[in-house]
Amino acid sequence: MRFPAGVLAGLLLLTGTGASHAVVRIANDRGGPIAYYIERYEKLRAERQSVVIDGLCASACTIVLATIASDDICVTSKARLAFHAAWDFGRNGRTFTDRGATRMLYSMYPSPIQQWLDRRGGLTPRTVFLQGKELHGMYRECELDPRPSATR
Template sequence: MRACLIAAVVAAALTVTPASATVIISGDPGGKMQDYTAHFRQVRDSGEPVVIAGTCVSACTMVLGLVPSDRICATPNAVLGFHAAWTFDDSGRRVVSASGTQDLMSTYPAPVRAWITRRGGLTPKMMYLRGRDLAAVVAPCNSSRTASASRAKRFGGVHQADGTNAPRASFGSAE
């Protein structure tokens, strides 16, 4: 079953027409919340479907609240990672951003917020959503959803080392 699903995603990625696209998220470490907000709003406005086919952590998870849920599916390999937003303090150290974390939580749909709350809320420690728990909040991809894609656009992390103190949801980048 997993091989068939992966084959369908790959087939969708290799078929190119200008009519539509599928955004495939895999191996995305996150980054600045403002960058992901802008990107996923563009995806939402384009009407493109999203396939979460691998790791999507930190600010990448904002896709769940910024793209309509009926246009998002997750493969069996999908893993979502959540943690508190952070920023830099005056000495350049990473510190939790209460306002950024509140903004991040407000982005998520109610079932994701409930899942996070049941696990103690967003903290600096990463918590992972996968398997059955993920299938309860993100529709599993099926062959008709992934095969309907005409071409695929991969979206990885957006990283900018511009020195701003914009809230970030990622601890993973060395900025």
């Protein structure tokens, strides 16, 4: 799940809600290497940070659902999750579906996400989107926060 560096730029905004508990806002994250996201979200979990999904969270970004407790995740009306099979580059420089990484990724997701994916054929090279009523049926809606966000 690699993307060119320019595409990797996801926008995470940090809003302070206290010194020991912060909120990370995912607004436009197109994903990247799986290991990077696992490490990033494990760190957020250890720091007891909550996550607001407020826009696109694609590819490896969706690992947030596997790492952060569902009670610590909320979604806005703009939240849009994009899922697909894991891929990598072969020796010839062409991409290929990495079946082992895809199985690992799928196994990490909570059961409701796995069931949703199963109804759509699982994780395949084709991207499927979870948003709107279906997403709001799985994760709580964020309460509006009038405080300005700082860029992280």
